[in-house]
Amino acid sequence: MDPRLSEEQEILRKSARDFLTDKCPKTLVREMEKDEKGYSPELWKEIADLGWMGLAFPEEYGGGGMSSLDLAILLEEMGRVCFPGPFFSTVICGGLPILDAGSDAQKRKYLPDIISGKTIFTLALTEASGKYDAASVKVKATAENGNYIINGTKLFIPDANVADYILCVARTDDKAKKPEDGITVFIVDAKSQGISTTVLKTIARDKQCEVVFNGVKVPKENILGELNQGWGDVQKIIERAAIAKSCEMLGGMEMVLDMTVAYVKERVQFDVPVGVFQAVQHHCVYMLVEVEGSRATAYEAAWRLSTGRPYSSEAAITKAWVSDAYQRVVALGTQSHGGVSIMEDHDLPLYFRRAKAAELAFGDARFHRKTVARNLGFKV
Amino acid sequence: MDFELSPEEKAFQKEIREFLDKECNENVVAETLSLQGAGPYSKELLRKMGANRLLAPRWPEEYDGRGMGAMAEAIKVDEINSHHAPFPLDGVEIGNALLISGNEEQKKRFLPGIASGEIDIALGYTEPNAGSDIASIQLRAVEDGDHFVLNGQKIYNSEAHVCEYHWLLTRTDPTAEKKHRGLSMFIVDLKSPGITIRPLITSGGLRTNEVFYEDVHVPRENLVGEKNGGWAVIMSALYGGGGGGGLATGTKNVINTLVKYVLEEKQDADENKWIPEAMADLYVKTHVGELMGVQATAFADLKVTPPYGGGGAVSRLLSGDTRRLLYNTAMQILGPYGQLAKDSKWAPLKGEILREFMDAPRWTIVHGSQEIQKLLIATRGLGLPRK
Numbered sequence: 001m002d003p004r005l006s007e008e009q010e011i012l013r014k015s016a017r018d019f020l021t022d023k024c025p026k027t028l029v030r031e032m033e034k035d036e037k038g039y040s041p042e043l044w045k046e047i048a049d050l051g052w053m054g055l056a057f058p059e060e061y062g063g064g065g066m067s068s069l070d071l072a073i074l075l076e077e078m079g080r081v082c083f084p085g086p087f088f089s090t091v092i093c094g095g096l097p098i099l100d101a102g103s104d105a106q107k108r109k110y111l112p113d114i115i116s117g118k119t120i121f122t123l124a125l126t127e128a129s130g131k132y133d134a135a136s137v138k139v140k141a142t143a144e145n146g147n148y149i150i151n152g153t154k155l156f157i158p159d160a161n162v163a164d165y166i167l168c169v170a171r172t173d174d175k176a177k178k179p180e181d182g183i184t185v186f187i188v189d190a191k192s193q194g195i196s197t198t199v200l201k202t203i204a205r206d207k208q209c210e211v212v213f214n215g216v217k218v219p220k221e222n223i224l225g226e227l228n229q230g231w232g233d234v235q236k237i238i239e240r241a242a243i244a245k246s247c248e249m250l251g252g253m254e255m256v257l258d259m260t261v262a263y264v265k266e267r268v269q270f271d272v273p274v275g276v277f278q279a280v281q282h283h284c285v286y287m288l289v290e291v292e293g294s295r296a297t298a299y300e301a302a303w304r305l306s307t308g309r310p311y312s313s314e315a316a317i318t319k320a321w322v323s324d325a326y327q328r329v330v331a332l333g334t335q336s337h338g339g340v341s342i343m344e345d346h347d348l349p350l351y352f353r354r355a356k357a358a359e360l361a362f363g364d365a366r367f368h369r370k371t372v373a374r375n376l377g378f379k380v
Numbered sequence: 381m382d383f384e385l386s387p388e389e390k391a392f393q394k395e396i397r398e399f400l401d402k403e404c405n406e407n408v409v410a411e412t413l414s415l416q417g418a419g420p421y422s423k424e425l426l427r428k429m430g431a432n433r434l435l436a437p438r439w440p441e442e443y444d445g446r447g448m449g450a451m452a453e454a455i456k457v458d459e460i461n462s463h464h465a466p467f468p469l470d471g472v473e474i475g476n477a478l479l480i481s482g483n484e485e486q487k488k489r490f491l492p493g494i495a496s497g498e499i500d501i502a503l504g505y506t507e508p509n510a511g512s513d514i515a516s517i518q519l520r521a522v523e524d525g526d527h528f529v530l531n532g533q534k535i536y537n538s539e540a541h542v543c544e545y546h547w548l549l550t551r552t553d554p555t556a557e558k559k560h561r562g563l564s565m566f567i568v569d570l571k572s573p574g575i576t577i578r579p580l581i582t583s584g585g586l587r588t589n590e591v592f593y594e595d596v597h598v599p600r601e602n603l604v605g606e607k608n609g610g611w612a613v614i615m616s617a618l619y620g621g622g623g624g625g626g627l628a629t630g631t632k633n634v635i636n637t638l639v640k641y642v643l644e645e646k647q648d649a650d651e652n653k654w655i656p657e658a659m660a661d662l663y664v665k666t667h668v669g670e671l672m673g674v675q676a677t678a679f680a681d682l683k684v685t686p687p688y689g690g691g692g693a694v695s696r697l698l699s700g701d702t703r704r705l706l707y708n709t710a711m712q713i714l715g716p717y718g719q720l721a722k723d724s725k726w727a728p729l730k731g732e733i734l735r736e737f738m739d740a741p742r743w744t745i746v747h748g749s750q751e752i753q754k755l756l757i758a759t760r761g762l763g764l765p766r767k
Contacts, residue, residue, distance in 0.1 A: 001384065278758075284758060288757060291688075317664050373657060380656045
């Protein structure tokens with residue numbers, strides 16, 4: 001048992017933190033909230049050159065050959081600064097699923113461009129129900145002359161406005177007995193005819209989109225994994241994304257704690273720093289419980305993933321804990337700051353808004369507690 | 381980063397688990413669950429554990445330990461809890477402090493007895509007017525030639541009625557400018573003339589004690605550390621006890637027992653739909669508390685201060701809260717049956733849940749109340765100002 005990061009991992013953390021402190025100030029974050037694309041192509045190129053997109057991919061595709069645990073550190077640091085842009089969509093929801101389920105040809109075709117920062121990916125999974133279960137997948141793909149024709153609407157698709165490719169989860173057999181059967185994942189060129197994308201106005205202003213597929217033609221060699229057997233891969237994507245999102249959220253709540261502790265040491269009321277008051281101290285202590293709990297569970301899950309151990313159960317525990325924890329940390333941080341932190345131009349609302357968006361992504365606490373309940377033996 | 385026990389720790393876990401599976405019989409369990417302190421069966425088990433060097437794995441081999449770390453101690457505590465073997469074993473914790481603060485003669489005199497399960501030592505810190513503010517204790521020790529004369533009262537000294545010795549914090553200098561500078565620590569033979577032990581019973585049915593000292597003569601060689609240096613010894617006891625917690629096998633067993641009960645007894649009822657999620661929530665909290673505790677223990681073994689310095693105290697806060705929530709939820713699941721005592725007709729799950737529910741408030745108070753933990757975390761861990 002060793003809770004420490006390795007020396008290389010500490011170096012990775014420090015260099016990421018230094019870089020992001022310098023290159024990703026809150027002014028940029030706010031600018032990107034208003035920006036049409038939602039990310040800075042210059043910064044995107046810089047992180048590609050630093051090898052961040054390729055960090056966890058094998059060297060044969062141009063990657064850094066590092067682990068999911070190393071990637072967790074990077075995500076945590078990105079979460080600290082509310083890093084804007086399609087990193088998560090491209091790497092966690094695009095590249096890694098292709099590495100995991102793709103054919104050799106697909107890996108050779110797509111991964112090098114992801115790693116070099118040339119292409120942006122996203123995952124089109126959720127639909128009108130907003131849920132992450134198989135029964136909610138209603139978008140249809142119908143076979144026709146060696147191609148598939150996709151029809152239907154995907155909702156809450158991050159970064160689809162700038163994506164070059166979309167992994168589209170579609171129903172290819174609607175006569176299958178179980179909702180989990182008959183689902184296929186397609187790699188869709190986002191410029192294909194029949195795709196229209198509308199950016200939704202979300203609390204995190206993070207470019208979640210409606211993507212309408214209207215007779216979109218996809219060649220059958222663009223099937224990722226097996227025809228009709230896609231749900232297993234999708235579940236893996238959800239679980240891994242839940243872990244990755246938790247790491248990002250950990251970074252965010254750490255920052256809220258740091259900001260709060262620094263503030264209550266300085267803010268004077270009744271002639272003393274408010275951090276003297278036990279009411280405020282206890283807020284901070286409970287924030288620390290949430291943060292340290294999140295760190296323990298997010299890293300346990302990332303460690304299991306990166307060492308080839310089973311991780312489904314830990315992914316559910318992690319996202320269940322972290323989803324609630326981030327809300328509590330933001331609430332206590334806001335309460336400790338007082339009025340100043342509910343002003344739109346304060347940094348705390350940036351985290352407040354992102355905490356909610358992140359909670360809802362890849363299953364909220366309730367969704368994952370259901371999985372934990374199933375693992376305990378309940379039929380829910 | 382690594383979340384697994386080392387092969388040596390796993391082997392120790394297997395050994396103590398198998399030992400207790402076999403040796404922790406129903407008589408011992410009945411004594412433990414009675415909350416009346418270690419009885420004859422428990423004492424016998426402790427001696428057997430001692431003979432197998434299972435009681436003090438953290439001590440050096442020369443004192444019948446195994447030279448292992450705080451993690452082995454955590455494993456021991458976890459197995460003892462989940463088997464309902466006799467607990468607490470404050471003697472071992474006190475022995476940790478003796479290893480740091482005791483002299484050679486004291487180590488030779490007490491450690492082998494503790495490690496072999498022959499003797500146990502009760503903590504004697506709290507007094508009626510000194511709880512969290514422990515430096516305010518008043519039990520007076522006056523030096524008189526080759527011994528000290530003790531007068532005063534301690535309270536909530538659990539197991540004192542079944543222990544051989546008392547780890548006693550006394551006041552030797554009432555005029556010290558700072559009150560924590562006038563304290564001294566002794567190991568006192570509880571059979572000494574002038575000691576009276578009276579039972580106190582908690583609302584959860586736990587037998588604890590008040591201990592009265594009336595002109596009790598304690599030889600000088602029983603003074604631990606320096607005269608008026610008792611505060612440093614207390615700190616070493618706290619340090620010595622650092623880590624050592626975290627694993628939650630017992631709590632996870634309780635959750636699984638409840639799940640089984642619900643699946644068998646409460647199927648399909650519409651009003652029970654809340655239960656799976658509530659149990660999942662408890663499992664999540666238990667697991668996270670366990671991870672934090674185990675990591676704090678690992679940090680203690682590595683002699684590294686964890687980020688934010690919070691360590692074990694942070695995990696204890698969560699685990700204490702979770703324990704209360706668990707048994708409160710369990711009582712809600714049992715409904716009206718939950719209120720039935722173990723010897724009542726219709727009592728579910730052998731009355732275990734009610735016993736734990738009634739005992740749960742203790743765990744957020746004993747060994748440093750949650751408020752003290754929060755104070756330490758806030759000021760030492762987060763560096764918040766005291767004034």
